[in-house]
Amino acid sequence: MYKSEQLARSIRALIENGSWQAHSKLPSLREQVQRSGFSLMTVLNAYQELEAQGLVYSKEKSGYFVAGNLATQALAHHPETKLNAHIEINSQVFNYLKATQDEEIVPLGSAFPCSDLLYNAKLMQIIAQHAKRKRSYLNSDSMPPGNLELRKIIASRYSLQGIPTDANDIVITSGALEALNLSLQALTQAGDYILLQQNIFYGAWQAAERLGLKVITIPEHPQHGFDLVSFDAALNKYPIKVCWLMLNSHNPIGFTVSNEIKFQIAKLLHEHQVYLIEDDVYQELYYGAQKPLPMKYFDQHNYVLHCSSFSKTIGMGTRIGWVHVGKFSNAIQHLQMMSTLSASTLVQHALVDFLPSHHYEKHLRQLRLQLEHNKQVFYQFLKAHLSTQCEIYYYSSGYFLWVKLPEHVDSMSLYRQLLEYKIAIAPSSLFRLNTLTQNFIRINCSFNLNERIQQALAQLICCIQQAINHRSDSR
Ligand SMILES: Cc1ncc(COP(=O)(O)O)c(C=O)c1O
Structure with missing residues (x-):
């Protein structure tokens, strides 16, 4: 056994038998060197190992602390709740976006509607x-x-949903990505803990990597989308500062969380005094009669920063997003003035005329109908060929299908193979990190099933079947 393992075990025993209470400080690295006689590197490795096991957490410049005991027990039932201390995704996303930009490529991996x-x-x-x-x-x-x-118009759209909002609550940004990034930057410092869903838009992972944050992930609930028990346990266990969640038309999976669960999330945020950055870029792309409520609706104590944009309804090229920001307005404007300065003046002016007109609502109605139709057609097509070997997650909103391939199929290899046929899909390694298997893909279903798309889907099905059979052949 390595010396660091030996030390980690003895500290673990002290935590488990209650000698060291929840949230008490561990001896500093130097003190531990003196006590144990091990080298500084051995002690550091032992502490990091305990942190990875979720038994201790660290605070910038303060040292290591024992995690919450109750939570430790609860987490035993949720082994997938975990610390992702090491995040490396930026180069992968960069390479993916570069490789799939070519107009000749069929964009089934794109995050934007047709x-x-x-x-x-x-x-x-x-x-x-x-x-x-x-x-x-x-x-x-x-x-x-x-x-x-423009801020008044956006504020009135919140008020229509029963969320009293003033123009001063809104900061306009260059797309939702800037709203999300600036919110996270305003609320955290390097070394802080944040909480993400296990599968989440890669922008969240990128921001965490860039800002040097520690990420705790919670698994999705198989029925409800959001696992409240894991969420509660993680909040008890780690000193989480901020959560970044998607609860409506989740990217990449597609689910929308119920109002009851959103209500409970708001309660827990208040109890633990943790902020939530809510990514709600697909809020307008629901299929039924009712627009789903954002977390902001349930937020009685101003813990939610709600971020959205017009990218998914009138085009990402508009680069207009916003954050419903409350008391952090100045902090976010400060950061914005040091980076992009402002979102396009011309487009902001144009939206002031366009949004209140009946043209925008008509556009949204048509867009929703078309997306619902196209997604259904894609679903039927894929189900007819893949349903015996793959699980296809269909949710009634947005334009993504999330497909679970058999475990031995690596979605990154599939993506690479399809790129040779000039077809792009989004492999799961863009959304979930540090997992044993990467056997999911996200498919953009916003396109009409014309000849080009039909051929691309046929090729996709063929490559999936080859990958599945490859394993059976090699047995
Ligand atoms: C879930 C999610 N959030 C945020 C963004 C960023 O949107 P925007 O183009 O408004 O910056 C995207 C874009 O793909 C997204 O899919």
Whole structure:
């Protein structure tokens, strides 16, 4: 046994027999060196091992502390709740986005709906009209926190959902990605713990890597999408500062969490005084009559920063997003002024004219119907060929299908193989880190099933079947 393992075991025993209480400080590294006679490196390795096991947590410049005991027991039933101390995803995402940009590639891995569905002639006409007016792009009225009229319109859309909102609660950003990143940056410092869902939009992992944060992940609940028990246990166990969650039309899986669960999440956030950055970019892409409520609706104590954008409804090229930010408005504007300065003035002006018109609502209605239709067609097509070997997760919103392949199929190899046929899919390693298997793929179903798409799906099915059979052949 390594010396560090030996030391980790003896400390573990002290924690388990209650000699060291929850949240008490462990001896500093130097003290431990003196006590144990081991080298500094051995002690550090032992502490890191205990941290990876979830028995202790660290605080920047303060040292190591014993994790919550109750939570330790609860987590025994949820072994997938874990610390991801080491995150490395930025290069992978960069390479993926570069490799799939080519227009010749069938974009089944894209995160954006088919551009034909997003194009709106009326909006383009309004942008053209504004482009002729100097005021629309030279004026400084759209600097942070953003164009006042646009913020009033966004605020009134919240109020319509029963979330009383003032224009001053809103900061306009360059897309949701900036809203999310600035929110996380404003709320955390390097070394802080944040909580993510086990499968989550890669932007969350990228931000955590860039800011040097420690990530705790909780598994999805097989029926409800969100696992409240794991969430509660993780909040008890680790000094989590911020959660970053998707609860409506989750990317990549697609589920929407019930109001009851959202209510419980809000209660726990308040109890533990933990902030939530809510990524709600697909909020408008529901299928039924009712727009799902955001966590902001259940947030009586202002722990939620709600982020969204127009990228998924009128195009990512607009680069207009926002954050419902509450008391962090100044902190976020401060960061924004040091980076992008402001979102496009011209587009902000155009949206002020476009959004209140009946054109936007009509556009949304058509978009939702078309997405629902296309996703259903994709689902039937894939189900007909794959349902015996793969599990296809269908949820009624958005435009993603999440497909579970047999465990021995590596989705990254499948992605590489399909790229040779100029077809892109999104492999699960973009969304879930540090897992034993990577046998999921996300498919963008927003396209009409024309000949090009049909051929791409046929090729995808063929490659999946080859990969499945490869294992049976080699037995
Ligand atoms: C879940 C999720 N959040 C945020 C973003 C970023 O959106 P935006 O283009 O508004 O920056 C995306 C884009 O793909 C996304 O899928």
